[in-house]
Amino acid sequence: MKPKRDWAADWISNNDDTVRGFPIFVGGASLLAVLVNRAVTGIAPVADASSSQSRADLLTLGLAVTNILTGLVWLTIRPKSISVVNPQGVECRFIFSHLPDFVVSELLWAWESLSGVTCCRSLVVVYDRRCIVQIGVAAESVNSEALAVDAAKLMQGSLYQAAIKSASQSYLANLSLYPGRSELPFLPLNTQAWITLIGEKLDATLAKYVTNERLAVQDRV
Template identity: 60%
Template sequence: MQTEEYRGPKPRKNWIADWVSKNDDVARSLPIYTGGFSLLAVLFNRAIFGIAPVTDASSSQSRADLLALGLAVTNVLTGLVWLSIRPKSISKVEPEGMECHWISPYLPDTVVSELEWFWQSLSDVTCCRSLVIVYDGICILQVGVAAESSSGDGAETVDAAKLIHGALCEGIMKSGAQNYLANLSLYPSKSELPFLPPNTQAVVLQPLGDKGIAVIGGDTIRGFTNADQAWISLIGDKLDATLMKSLTRTESLAQNTG
């Protein structure tokens, strides 16, 4: 089935953050270079203009140079601290499982198109590697990497009833607020998500109105930024509106047919 590509908004990449993450050593050394250059500039200024090497408290030039020297030394010390203190390296992991791409065959083309766009957008601009959507008590989508079935006959399928009535999802659907599990291994409730790869690093649980939920699994600890979470919340509301409209239309047609 060929569907028209949905063109919707996507979060913009932070080029500065990307550059810093790829050039960590250079970024941490910048204060040292800045401070060293400032020190040389002050000395060069005093030498070229014939200012006495000994500072004079009554001279405005000397007082300005003292401030510049203080700022330069502060920069150098900051750079040394940045180089000595490094956060624990966090890298992507390859999800353990099998590729899965299943969408309910009972959905209209417009909904399928939007679900495809939802998945494509998430996988392109975030660390999302798995996506499950349950709506009105039925799993309507499971794509990305899924956990292998314990019986060995394929991917672990989503038990929609068990997911919806689990403590984790019940609380989210009642509050209507997004929940972000930045490091899934630290949460005992991860046992309620057996259909995700066992080494899933982070999960965003996005409610879809009061009838559904989207489970978004990532391959990096704390991999979903604040901008990602806000964007997921917005497109989750849009997807809920589309599903609600489609569901209402289907029920209306069923009643008229009956």
């Protein structure tokens, strides 16, 4: 079943300039209507506080000016569009070597899903105090290789701590404007945005691996 389209939203999106300038047209038409009305009816151009017509005209003029100012604000303030850039770095495909096949398959599925339907070009997964996945484009180190993730340092940063405390998604829409950029040296230099979240599905899969690993260690002991 196809999702129902919102025709009003589509029309507004396709006619953004017209919609933003609409209050100016309404305000200008209201001003013109007041002037024409006073000229045709022979009312004195000077407002008279004792006249109900003058009071109505003053109210109309105030609303018209408000509409014009609103339209000017809408035309001036626009959301800044961020253009897609090519990440400056090197290709990286690090996966923790001791992970079983079913965990690796789950992690690769997550990466392929993200990179396929979004602009995501880098994925880092930190679990059990270590980086188990670093895939996509990474920052280039001095020896022209991918810069590895320092999991211990990352976990001490404010971005990681905020995600753990809130247990919800957080993001920086414009990474260059926030000091948190220094906590992410492993990302490409021109990274525009960063999203931190707790992957519940991955957590369930990785929890099985960690539990089995600890049981195996106990058996060997």
